[in-house]
Amino acid sequence: MPHDEANIAQAIRASGRRLTIQRTQILEALHRLPGHSTAEQIYAAVCEDSRNAEMAVSTVYRALDALAAMGILTAFADNGGVTTYEWAAAGAPHHHLLCECCGDTAEVALASLGALAAEAARDHRFAVDLRHMAIRGLCARCQRERTARA
């Protein structure tokens, strides 16, 4: 449960990384923002706070990447090629159902992903990263519309 500043700071330093003021400000912004946010939204939130110094957008991308690599955040790429981030430990483990038609995403827990990970490990020695699992398809509404149209 690395939701508090001290734990995160320790985790960052333990991995040989550094806790810069930019990363601190990004983490603060993430605390303020709800649910999952895009790099652009996080950048905007950092800029909004007048106490913060200016920051380059690329810094936000790199910081989010680093935080995701250490498992503090999880990243997933939605339809339009936009990546969204959220706290890794937020709530129960969940996955994203991403509708390819309307672009909506739903968060659900899927038990059979465990079996999938087991199969990939057994048959292909591949360690599936379930946190990054975005499942594409059609949501209920878009399925109805598609059949109605035919």
Add this chain to the structure above:
Amino acid sequence: MPHDEANIAQAIRASGRRLTIQRTQILEALHRLPGHSTAEQIYAAVCEDSRNAEMAVSTVYRALDALAAMGILTAFADNGGVTTYEWAAAGAPHHHLLCECCGDTAEVALASLGALAAEAARDHRFAVDLRHMAIRGLCARCQRERTARA
């Protein structure tokens, strides 16, 4: 098995789309290219053929998108944000194991994805698109390297 010109042409017209010379040239290029290719590679292959007129890159992107939307091709986005396309009916149904560390992809068939699709349909009325299923994680080699480093 829409691998021959006549069937594809019919399928395109049946969906209210048009078979333009650009699309014909793109399909020819896809026949020449092996396995899966990126939009950029397909564009290059079209340009190579001196009989072809010039074509805009955006045309390739849009044509591939349309062909994927009608199920003639399948698209999947690999690590670096590059989308690759391949014939939908090529060989047995397979999925992509994408290593987040080295970027390699392996094609495998995973039985448990059927159970996943069933669970999503039953519990969330969500129709999973198994063709676009890219599974991220760590390949065997990168797992070894990661544990060796610790």
Add this chain to the structure above:
DNA sequence: ATCCTTACCGCGAATAGTAGCAATAGCGTG
């Protein structure tokens, strides 16, 4: 063969994100 609707094309600009590089600043050490 001609007409008409509208899907598609080429172009150029916009967007999300990455890469390279010199300058800066964490932070473990003495």
Add this chain to the structure above:
DNA sequence: CACGCTATTGCTACTATTCGCGGTAAGGAT
């Protein structure tokens, strides 16, 4: 507390892909 190593920052340039727009041309109907 000063020192040095190197992770990180801020540029800027670049890549992959999308979008809007005015003009072109498929292809069904006459």
